[in-house]
Amino acid sequence: MKNERSEDPSEDPVVITPCPNGPLLVRGDVLIAPEPGAEPQKPPRRVVALCRCNMSSIAPFCDGSHKLANFRTRPPRYNIGSPREDAGEED
Amino acid sequence: MTTTAVRTPVPTARGPVSSALLDVLTGPEDTPAAAYETLASAVARAVESTEDVLADEDVQLSLFLLYLLHYGPAEFVTGEREWDPELLRIRAVLEERFERELRDRVPVPDPLPQDGAELVDAMFTMTGGEEKPTLATWLARHPSEEILREFLIHRSIYTLREADPHSWGIARLRGRAKAALVEIQSDEYGGGRPERVHATIFAQSMRGVGLDDTLDHYLDLVPAPTLASMNVMSLFGLHRRLRGAIAGHLAAFEMTSSIPNKYYGRAFRKLGYGEDVTWYYDEHVEADAVHEQIAARDLAGALAQDEPALLPDILFGAAACLYVDGLMGEHMLECWREERSSLRPAEAAL
Structure with a gap:
């Protein structure tokens, strides 16, 4: 398969981003087991959105249903564009 | 199964501007000055006299054809026209009128958000109204072969080039915004797998219901609102000045897509279509x-956040997407509710 990535996960770690009032975005090379004990499978895209509201018709992936359900998560702890505390000296 | 490429026929003019433009585009490569003059005066009259530029068949077709020079294939065009200075000058006159109308009519949140985080909230609020998508829910309730074919015909103008207008924006952005746009576009273009290119999946849906998937095959049949939807994207994508608007347009487009597509898929399934047709949705x-x-x-x-001066245009682009695509959807729905075709009458049978 082309575009094979490094075996060393530290070189390209998977990043999980909780989206306010929405899904978890998962970026990177992951496998997802449909249920405990099931064979892990490669998702069809490099970034996937995992359902948090439990309303999705394509769970474990998000289908946007959280908006219809008016799903609310806890307020985010940081804003887009604002550096995280560990992000160094940048303003 | 692939469709053999056939030369796209010359589109039918819809008024004096598109008529003069097609004369230039299909005429001798060394365009006579008189042909440009005829076109320029038709354009001057049109921008002066049009009552609704977004619904103006002649103006919208002309803009579409001028943008088509950048996308291709436009096989009916003679010679090398993409950077013809006379045509670019004429396009600019039409664009000025088009953009002015959009800025006059498209509602943008007031007061404006102050930073990136506020803008994200504003975008979710703006697009929230689209969560119960009228056209999509109506189609899921009342699908018919004829209506779904018309629906695909309207969509084919953009979707057979899905993502292309926003790709113009990639070179005009920097840093995080560029990386985000590329991440989305990569997925649109199949993530390295040609069979997963969204436009290709859409072409398969078209063939699955017996339609021709040649680019612009149905151009003569689609009315101004459908062309305006595509032209807005080209306007925003082809001007660096409007890079905020193309970013906002894509965001609004993506933010109002998942839920309607669920209903569209349902409509096709209701008529018994299989995965070859519903995969796209x-x-x-x-x-x-x-x-x-x-x-x-x-x-x-x-x-x-990175280019605060673009914030108003990001919102304008998002609002323009919702507004213009709203007009396109309203047109379809109004026609179908009145049990008439949403397409322009044409000799060409479907």
Whole structure:
């Protein structure tokens, strides 16, 4: 398969981003087991959105249903564009 | 199964501007000065006298044809026209009128958000109204062969080039916004797998219901609102000045996509169509739930934060997407509710 990535996960770690009032975005090379004990499978895209509201018709992936359900998560702890505390000296 | 490429026929003019333009585009390569003059005066009259530029068949077709020079293939065009200075000058006159109308009519949040985070909230509020999508829910309740074919014909103008207008924006963005746009576009273009290019999946849906998937095959049949929807994207994408607007347009597009696509898929399934036809819609339910988050936060939000001067245009682009695509959807729905075709009458049988 082309575009094979490094075996060393530290070189390209998977990043999980909780989206306010929405899904978890998962970026990177992951496998997802449909249920405990099931064979892990490669998702069809490099970034996937995992359902948090439990309303999705394509769970474990998000289908946007959280908006219809008016799903609310806890307020985010940081804003887009604002550096995280560990992000160094940048303003 | 692939469709053999056939030369696209010369589009039919819809008034003096498109008539003069087609004369230039299909005429001798060394265009006579008189042909440009005829076109320029038709354009001057049109921008002066049009009552509704968004619904003006002649103006919207002309803009579409001028933009088509940048996308191709436009096989009916003689000679090398993409950077013809006379045609670019004429396009600019039409664009000025088009953009002015959009800025006059498209509602933008007031007061404006102050930073990227506020902009993201504003975008979710703006697109929230689209959560109960009228056209999509109506189609899911009242699908018929004829209506779904018309629906695909309207959509084919853009979707056979899906993502292309927003790709113009890539070179005009920097940093986080560029990375976000590329991440979305990569998915639109199949992530390295040609069979997963969204435009290709859409072409398969068209063939699955017996339609021709040649680019612009149905151009003569689609009315101004459908062309305006595509022209807005080309206007925003082809001007660096409007890079905020193309980013905002994509964000709004992605943010109002997952839920309608679920209903579209349902409509086709109701008529017994299989995965070859519904894959496009099923794919977009999942993909656009991802793209929505990236487009709102990492594209629009980060761009507003990194280039605050673009913030008003990001919102304008988003609002223009909702407004113009709303006009296109309203046109379809109004016609179908009155049990008439939403397409322009043409000799060409479907």
